[in-house]
Amino acid sequence: MQSLNKKQIIVIGAGPAGLMAAEHAISADISVDVYDAMPSVGRKFLLAGKSGMNLTHAEAHENLLSRYSDSSSQLEAALNAFPATVIRDWADSLGIPTFIGSSQRVFPIDMKAAPLLRAWLHRLRESGVKFHMRHKWQGWSEKGHVFHSPEGVKNVNADACIFAFGGASWRRLGSDGAWLTPFQNNQLSITPFEASNCGFELVWTDYFKQNFAGKPLTSVSASIVTESGLTQKRQGQFVISDTGVEGSLIYALSSQIREQIRNTGSCDLLIDLLPGRELERVQRELSSPRGSRSLSSHLRSKLGLHPIHTALVYECLESTQIQDVQQLALALKAMPLRLLRARPIDEAISSAGGLNWSELDEHFMLKKMPGHFCAGEMLNWDAPTGGYLLSACFATGAAGAQGAIKWIKQQG
Ligand SMILES: Cc1cc2nc3c(=O)[nH]c(=O)nc-3n(C[C@H](O)[C@H](O)[C@H](O)COP(=O)(O)OP(=O)(O)OC[C@H]3O[C@@H](n4cnc5c(N)ncnc54)[C@H](O)[C@@H]3O)c2cc1C
CATH class of the missing domain: 3.50.50.60 (FAD/NAD(P)-binding domain)
Known part of the structure; x- marks a missing residue:
């Protein structure tokens, strides 16, 4: 008592x-x-x-x-x-x-x-x-x-x-x-x-959404260059969603992404699809003759990339960039995703x-x-x-x- x-x-x-x-x-x-x-x-x-x-x-x-x-x-x-x-x-x-x-x-x-x-x-x-x-x-x-x-x-x-x-x-x-x-x-x-610890929205084409929403991109790194010129970089995985991107790699950068969107209206997230390989090596591999192979099988055999990576290439780059080995290699090391806004707070982890x-x-x-x-x-x-x-x-x-x-x- x-x-x-x-x-x-x-x-x-x-x-x-x-x-x-x-x-x-x-x-x-x-x-x-x-x-x-x-x-x-x-x-x-x-x-x-x-x-x-x-x-x-x-x-x-x-x-x-x-x-x-x-x-x-x-x-x-x-x-x-x-x-x-x-x-x-x-x-x-x-x-x-x-x-x-x-x-x-x-x-x-x-x-x-x-x-x-x-x-x-x-x-x-x-x-x-x-x-x-x-x-x-x-x-x-x-x-x-x-x-x-x-x-x-x-x-x-x-x-x-x-x-x-x-x-x-x-x-x-x-x-x-x-x-x-x-x-x-x-x-x-x-x-x-x-x-915070939330997904962010960007505009995907209907084709990309229908075929890749819910699919993960594993073993990649993501970076943003802050307004003061500092690069914030994290390694991990994220998931393509209907409305943009989500997952632990995105969450890890969410406060910096939020700040950049607040200050400039959007945030360019740069995805390195091949974090284990130097740019020069990627350029060398891409320069080897492709013959009659499709870009998808070329990327798979030379760099071990999967259909989702190739789809992202087509989703994010102009065809002139895809044709140009230097530009393609650069994009595989820093694929730009323009994030527009955070998903609603009600969906956020915190x-x-x-x-x-x-x-x-x-x-x-x-x-x-x-x-x-x-x-x-x-x-x-x-x-x-x-x-x-x-x-x-x-x-x-x-x-x-x-x-x-x-x-x-x-x-x-
Ligand atoms: C999907 C998801 C996964 C997560 N996974 C992890 C994880 O793996 N690891 C990790 O560290 N964190 C994780 N989190 C975050 C973690 O759950 C929260 O940070 C944590 O629960 C916050 O604890 P809290 O006690 O401060 O608040 P809460 O857990 O939100 O509890 C607050 C309580 O206050 C009560 N309350 C609110 N207002 C009133 C009121 N006016 N009167 C009376 N009662 C009120 C609510 O009913 C609630 O029970 C996750 C969150 C989500 C959504």
């Missing part, structure tokens, strides 16, 4: 950030109540587990920190306290061992989220965390936090509150950004949400933007509203896929809870 003088923390948002906050808060012998608008917890977390849940990344910790670019310094202390090794130990403690994949990404052994979430919820409930589902936070009133629930409007007060509302993608899973208005009404500054760092102190507490803490994707940071998103959600959830515990203790 809860003792009468036990302090209480409420956590609003039962995604990975909120659940991690609840886990840390309950371990400090504080009463913890978790509220969420949805009928069940962790819906986005479960979706993330559908295509292979990537919990964190096993690269050197300094490299992991650098993935959060502009927000690395604000996230550093939280990530130092909750590095990949701790995430792996935590999953282990739930009976879910992890393994490191070939790209250094860390996955649960069965790649899924559901068994992990089940074990996690069981442990949280056993340790006393109480869950209140279908409770949508509306804002503050003089009576405390206001929720809409199946029983009507409820007012809730607590010694501290941790917000973990998530970002703004996949709104049907719960993170719909409705919290932005009450926050803005309280003079809390926000950077508008934008799609969102950039959110509550600005200037609103928070080093314990993730709102400076203007002491006793209120924030964690997870609702904060203004961005990172590529690869386990970095969940890593920062876990780490800020834990840090927000530590901040709330410290604050409650200070209040006596």
Whole structure:
């Protein structure tokens, strides 16, 4: 039974950030109540587990920190306290061992989220965390936090509150950004949400779309030249979609692509279809006599290229460029794809933007509203896929809870 003088923390948002906050808060012998608008917890977390849940990344910790670019310094202390090794130990403690994949990404052994979430919820409930589902936070009133629930409007007060509302993608899973208005009404500054780790649109011909949408281009590299003349390059794979391109290689460059589209209206992505071969070698191979062979079989026999590569050549180049060996070789090493816009935020894996760092102190507490803490994707940071998103959600959830515990203790 809860003792009468036990302090209480409420956590609003039962995604990975909120659940991690609840886990840390309950371990400090504080009463913890978790509220969420949805009928069940962790819906986005479960979706993330559908295509292979990537919990964190096993690269050197300094490299992991650098993935959060502009927000690395604000996230550093939280990530130092909750590095990949701790995430792996935590999953282990739930009976879910992890393994490191070939790209250094860390996955649960069965790649899924559901068994992990089940074990996690069981442990949280056993340790006393109480869950209140279908409770949508509306804002503050003089009576405390206001929720809409199946029983009507409820007012809730607590010694501290941790917000973990998530970002703004996949709104049907719960993170719909409705919290932005009450926050803005309280003079809390926000950077508008934008799609991140998302596909981008470009114009394909009907022929190309019909024949190649859904097909991957593997072992290629993609680069963009930024306005300051810097080349950003990544290697990997992407998928042709009906509307353009998507997949991990595109996601890895999504913040730079977004910025270039914002500044110039489009972004020229250069695809190297033969990253293992120097330009001179490609030119030499292409210069050998083709005889009566089609371009497709010439490209296949000389350079090991597939029909999708040849189709891309025809899709992106003028016939004069295709006839000219030098120009063709150059294009195979830097095929230009003009990206016009990001796919809608609702389809994105994550969102950039959110509550600005200037609103928070080093314990993730709102400076203007002491006793209120924030964690997870609702904060203004961005990172590529690869386990970095969940890593920062876990780490800020834990840090927000530590901040709330410290604050409650200070209040006596
Ligand atoms: C398809 C897909 C695949 C992904 N794969 C990976 C992956 O492999 N690795 C990785 O690191 N990341 C992955 N992600 C990203 C990761 O799932 C998110 O970054 C993470 O879930 C964000 O956690 P969060 O706790 O901040 O927010 P969320 O998980 O979005 O949870 C927020 C919670 O707050 C609740 N809420 C929102 N507003 C209110 C309100 N007003 N009142 C009450 N409750 C509210 C919501 O209902 C929700 O339950 C993937 C995402 C998607 C969409």
